[in-house]
């Protein structure tokens with residue numbers, strides 16, 4: 001912060017009279033000084049920004065396409081326009097699934113979405129897992145960030161666990177985990193070959209595990225259970241449902257992990273090196289968290305880093321009591337009317353620069369879906385307009401820039417190294433106050449929020465707003481916890 005302050009002073013000296021918002025300075029209630037460069041991605045992956053909590057088993061998590069991502073080099077980075085377009089697909093699909101449209105209408109929309117799929121890409125958090133027990137012919141060791149007893153992390157090499165490493169996307173709105181299997185359709189891809197794993201077994205069509213697929217069942221082929229899984233962005237995978245060993249870091253192994261071995265995929269997975277979906281939805285018995293619940297506890301958490309140049313983390317299982325107390329908590333909403341896949345909480349209010357927006361709490365009554373793979377948070381129209389007005393007036397000192405897609409409040413920070421940014425806080429049910437990190441307020445120099453078409457659809461808390469916050473999905477207590485400054 002000292003550096004930021006010096007930069008600010010320098011700027012004030014150079015520019016003559018200070019813009020009014022700057023006069024507040026740091027420490028002034030409701031504002032934070034933010035170096036614009038701290039919000040920008042760098043070409044190299046840095047180490048952890050914040051020590052990872054001790055005594056919790058975690059694995060690194062990164063943003064697909066970022067410099068820390070294991071899958072980053074495989075495809076050129078998407079443009080902002082592509083990313084925002086993809087975000088719209090996902091949001092539309094989540095809204096459609098929650099509103100229970102008539103089947104006919106849904107089919108029509110699906111067709112339309114399929115037509116525009118060429119620009120589709122995925123962003124969002126990914127992590128590496130190990131599948132199966134193959135005798136690996138490649139390198140026998142790998143580099144890992146290792147937590148130290150004092151809570152920091154060091155880099156060391158360790159023996160690679162047996163099996164194939166797959167980079168999978170963390171999807172909190174999907175029910176069936178799946179990985180790309182050999183033969184893969186578009187090489188090069190890192191894919192799992194079930195024929196080479198000693199521990200793999202496909203489920204028979206008459207097995208109880210096959211029956212558990214419910215709506216994701218897709219018939220029978222050579223007496224092997226078939227599945228069909230789709231995530232809310234048009235990505236659909238089909239193949240054989242089976243089980244094998246899954247290792248997520250050294251401390252989380254599931255001996256008989258049930259997953260889809262994908263043979264065909266519709267829609268783009270965004271990177272040839274990303275090889276599947278780690279489903280963490282709230283409803284089905286098929287999700288990773290449901291399968292791990294008896295061994296590790298019915299919970300998981302992740303921290304999405306502030307920029308793709310830092311690693312975040314993912315943990316499977318419940319936190320110990322001491323760690324648990326550090327979260328502010330709000331209940332999960334389960335009303336039985338809509339798919340339980342979605343983790344929903346109740347947003348009650350939003351504040352900007354310490355002032356609560358003047359919008360009635362009923363406006364948020366449809367709930368807010370927590371999603372790991374939606375990028376930009378969506379608010380009901382009236383709430384968004386209030387947020388935008390308050391934000392614009394707090395940022396009146398800065399030069400405006402043209403809108404970028406759905407982002408309609410953008411700035412030109414050329415020559416502005418430090419910004420006096422209004423604090424933005426989200427207030428959830430039971431007075432759970434979550435102050436956002438600056439990286440969750442500005443995205444590509446724009447206010448990182450967008451509006452729903454009206455006030456009736458549920459809001460969606462996107463992954464940009466979740467950045468630097470450990471989000472704990474504690475399904476055992478039916479609550480969500482937030483812990484700030486976690487990564």
Ligand SMILES: *[C@@H]1O[C@H](CO)[C@@H](O)[C@H](O)[C@H]1NC(C)=O
Pocket residue numbers: 054055149322
């Ligand atoms: C955390 O781990 C350290 C070192 O492994 C141990 O000394 C300490 O007792 C543990 N704390 C808790 C709360 O389990």
Ligand SMILES: *[C@@H]1O[C@H](CO)[C@@H](O)[C@H](O)[C@H]1NC(C)=O
Pocket residue numbers: 204206207223
């Ligand atoms: C499933 O079918 C196989 C034959 O295809 C049979 O041997 C087995 O007993 C059946 N299992 C159950 C649970 O019905």
Ligand SMILES: *[C@@H]1O[C@H](CO)[C@@H](O)[C@H](O)[C@H]1NC(C)=O
Pocket residue numbers: 401402412413414
């Ligand atoms: C930002 O402002 C600078 C200085 O006025 C100008 O040169 C530049 O073209 C602007 N950039 C955009 C994207 O508007």
